[in-house]
Amino acid sequence: MTIRVIGAGLAGATVAHLLHQAGRRVEVLEGDPTWGGQLRTASAGGILYEPAGAHIFHTSDTAVWQLVTGLVEMLPYRHAVRTEAFDRVLSWPPQLSELRELPQWATVERELASRPAVPRADNFESWCVGLMGETLYHEFIEGYTRKQWGEDPKNLTAAWAPKRIELREDGYRDLFRDPHQGWPSGGYPKLLDALLREVPVVMGQRVTIDDWEDVCAGADAIVVTCALDEFFASHLGALPWRGVRLVNHYLPGVDHVLPCGVLNTPSPLKPHTRAIETKWMSGQTEPGTVVSYEYPGAPARHYPIDDVAGANRALARRYLDELAALPGPPRFVAGRLATYTYIDMDQVIRQGINTARRVLEALG
Numbered sequence: 378m379t380i381r382v383i384g385a386g387l388a389g390a391t392v393a394h395l396l397h398q399a400g401r402r403v404e405v406l407e408g409d410p411t412w413g414g415q416l417r418t419a420s421a422g423g424i425l426y427e428p429a430g431a432h433i434f435h436t437s438d439t440a441v442w443q444l445v446t447g448l449v450e451m452l453p454y455r456h457a458v459r460t461e462a463f464d465r466v467l468s469w470p471p472q473l474s475e476l477r478e479l480p481q482w483a484t485v486e487r488e489l490a491s492r493p494a495v496p497r498a499d500n501f502e503s504w505c506v507g508l509m510g511e512t513l514y515h516e517f518i519e520g521y522t523r524k525q526w527g528e529d530p531k532n533l534t535a536a537w538a539p540k541r542i543e544l545r546e547d548g549y550r551d552l553f554r555d556p557h558q559g560w561p562s563g564g565y566p567k568l569l570d571a572l573l574r575e576v577p578v579v580m581g582q583r584v585t586i587d588d589w590e591d592v593c594a595g596a597d598a599i600v601v602t603c604a605l606d607e608f609f610a611s612h613l614g615a616l617p618w619r620g621v622r623l624v625n626h627y628l629p630g631v632d633h634v635l636p637c638g639v640l641n642t643p644s645p646l647k648p649h650t651r652a653i654e655t656k657w658m659s660g661q662t663e664p665g666t667v668v669s670y671e672y673p674g675a676p677a678r679h680y681p682i683d684d685v686a687g688a689n690r691a692l693a694r695r696y697l698d699e700l701a702a703l704p705g706p707p708r709f710v711a712g713r714l715a716t717y718t719y720i721d722m723d724q725v726i727r728q729g730i731n732t733a734r735r736v737l738e739a740l741g
C-alpha cells in the first residue's frame with residue numbers, strides 16, 4: 378500500500394521525505410512540471426536570485442532547524458530590511474534612535490505620547506496607529522499596505538499585525554529575532570532535492586476531484602497540500618488571494634545595488650512595494666548582481682486575504698469539510714494552500730513533521 382501526497386512544494390516534500398524515512402511507500406503527484414512550489418532559485422550570469430519571491434529561513438523550532446541543516450548547508454545570513462521613508466533610507470522596523478533625528482520628530486513624539494495603552498484591534502489601521510501614531514503609520518505602513526493588499530487598511534484584520542509590526546527602542550537591527558536563520562547554499566532547490574531524492578514523484582499532473590478515485594486506488598492514506606477551492610472546481614466560490622510579480626534586473630559587473638537584502642518602498646507614488654537583492658542572502662562575491670522589484674496585484678495564490686468579517690476563512694473551512702466527507706482512505710492536509718493560511722517555511726516544515734506523525738499513528 379502507498380501513501381499519496383498531492384503537491385511537491387515544501388509541505389508535500391517534507392511529509393513525503395519523513396514517511397519514506399519511516400519505511401513507508403510514498404508517491405507524490407505534482408501539478409507543475411517541476412517540484413518546489415514557491416521555492417525557486419534561478420541564476421543569471423551565475424548570480425542567484427529568487428524569481429517567485431525572496432525567502433529567508435528563520436525559526437525558533439530547533440527540530441525544524443535540525444531537519445533542514447541535516448539536509449543542506451545553511452549560510453549564516455541574518456535578515457536586515459531597510460525602508461524608504463521621510464526621504465531617507467531608514468531601518469525596518471522603525472528605530473526610535475533614528476526617528477529622533479528627523480525634522481518631523483516633534484510631531485511623532487507628541488503622537489507617541491498620546492497613544493492608547495493597548496492598540497485598538499478593530500482593524501489593521503487602528504492597531505498600527507495605536508502602536509506608532511498617525512505620522513509613522515502614514516509614512517512606513519499605509520502606502521505599503523494599500524499597494525500590497527489593494528485594500529483600505531481599515532478593511533483588513535489586525536490579527537497578524539502584532540507579529541509583523543514593531544516600533545523598536547532596543548537598537549536590534551535584524552528583522553527576525555529567531556535564533557536560527559540562514560539561506561541554503563546554492564538556493565532552495567537544494568533543499569527540495571534533498572527532501573525528494575529518494576521519493577517517486579509524478580510531475581505535470583494536476584489533481585482535482587475528478588481524479589479522486591484514481592488517487593485513492595491502492596492508497597492507505599492521502600496527504601493533500603493543494604488549494605481546495607481549485608481542487609473542487611470552486612463550486613462553493615473561489616478563495617481570494619493576493620499575488621506578487623517580480624521583475625528581475627541583471628546588472629553585470631556591479632557588486633551590490635541595495636544597502637541590504639530587502640529595501641521597502643511604501644510610497645504610493647511608486648508602483649513596487651520592495652526591491653530584493655538575493656546576493657546579500659547567497660553571499661556570492663562574483664561581479665554582477667540581480668535586483669528584483671516586487672509588484673503587487675498579480676493573479677497568483679501568494680497571500681490569503683484575511684477580511685475583517687472572516688468570510689474567506691469560513692469558506693476555506695467549508696472546503697475542508699468537503700474533503701473530510703469524501704469516501705476513501707484517511708486524508709490529511711498540510712501547507713499554505715490547503716489550509717488557506719500564510720505560513721512561513723519553518724511552520725510548513727513543522728506541519729509536515731506533525732502530519733507525517735499523524736499519518737503513521739493512523740496507519741499503526
Ligand SMILES: Cc1cc2nc3c(=O)[nH]c(=O)nc-3n(C[C@H](O)[C@H](O)[C@H](O)COP(=O)(O)OP(=O)(O)OC[C@H]3O[C@@H](n4cnc5c(N)ncnc54)[C@H](O)[C@@H]3O)c2cc1C
Nearest residue numbers: 384386387388408414415430432433584603712713721722
Ligand atoms: C512572495 C512570498 C515570499 C515568502 N517569503 C518567505 C520568507 O521569507 N520566509 C519564509 O519562511 N517563508 C516565506 N514565504 C512562505 C513560503 O513560500 C511557504 O511557506 C512555502 O513555500 C509553502 O510551501 P507549500 O508546500 O505549503 O506550498 P507551495 O510552495 O505553494 O507548494 C504547493 C505545491 O502543490 C502543487 N499543486 C498545487 N495544486 C495542485 C494540484 N491540484 N495537484 C497537484 N499539485 C498541485 C503546486 O504546484 C506546488 O508545487 C513566502 C511566500 C511568498 C508567496
